[in-house]
Amino acid sequence: xxxxxxxxxxxxxxxxxxxxxxxxxxxxxxxxxxxxxxxxxxxxxxxxxxxxxxxxxxxxxxxxxxxxxxxxxxxxxxxxxxxxxxxxxxxxxxxxxxxxxxxxxxxxxxxxxxxxxxxxxxxxxxxxxxxxxxxxxxxxxxxxxxxxxxxxxxxxxxxxxxxxxxxxxxxxxxxxxxxxxxxxxxxxxxxxx
Numbered sequence: 001x002x003x004x005x006x007x008x009x010x011x012x013x014x015x016x017x018x019x020x021x022x023x024x025x026x027x028x029x030x031x032x033x034x035x036x037x038x039x040x041x042x043x044x045x046x047x048x049x050x051x052x053x054x055x056x057x058x059x060x061x062x063x064x065x066x067x068x069x070x071x072x073x074x075x076x077x078x079x080x081x082x083x084x085x086x087x088x089x090x091x092x093x094x095x096x097x098x099x100x101x102x103x104x105x106x107x108x109x110x111x112x113x114x115x116x117x118x119x120x121x122x123x124x125x126x127x128x129x130x131x132x133x134x135x136x137x138x139x140x141x142x143x144x145x146x147x148x149x150x151x152x153x154x155x156x157x158x159x160x161x162x163x164x165x166x167x168x169x170x171x172x173x174x175x176x177x178x179x180x181x182x183x184x185x186x187x188x189x190x191x192x193x
Contacts, residue, residue: 081108102147113147120149143167161190 064070064080070087071078077087079096090096090103090110097103097110099119104111114120120140139149141157150167152158158169160180165172172188173179179190186193 079108102144114142114149115144115147117142141167 063085064087065082065085067078067080070080073087075087077089079088079091079094080086081088081091088108090108092103092105092108095103095115097115099116100112100114101110101119102113102115103109117140120142139151141150141153142148143150143153152164152167152169155164155177158164160178161171161173161183162169163172163174163177164170171190173185173190174188175185177185179185182192183190184193
């Protein structure tokens, strides 16, 4: 007995499929995943290329484990949020925003407002003394809790004989905050005895 011969209908369907594939390839058309369906009917009566074309998903920076995994993406997301496995613009826990901006919690984007002292412009020279009577009127300290530039955050940011109150250097002294040379702390103020 010789080899099995396919049925006539099946043979015609396979030949038609082969011819359609050959024609698509010779014209440079994509056969797999591209172009319109060729419309070849197999011996079961179904379209030989039933799957619809699905566009590729856009590249979304994800699946990161370290910042290096985010390098070079076109969206500029350079920091890896390892807890979610996604590339983000910044993380509040290690703020990589410019100094005059800070990383907004929840959105992980840089927004206006300082996150360190470098983000605050410091008044200098005669202008500083003219504003506050010589108490150090610069706004060169960043209050990281409010992301605003202030004159002081702690007493050590103020000159001798002044204290930080409400983010302003105000006259005052105590055992921890001495007066300038030649003055004595008396009743919370510096006096010449």
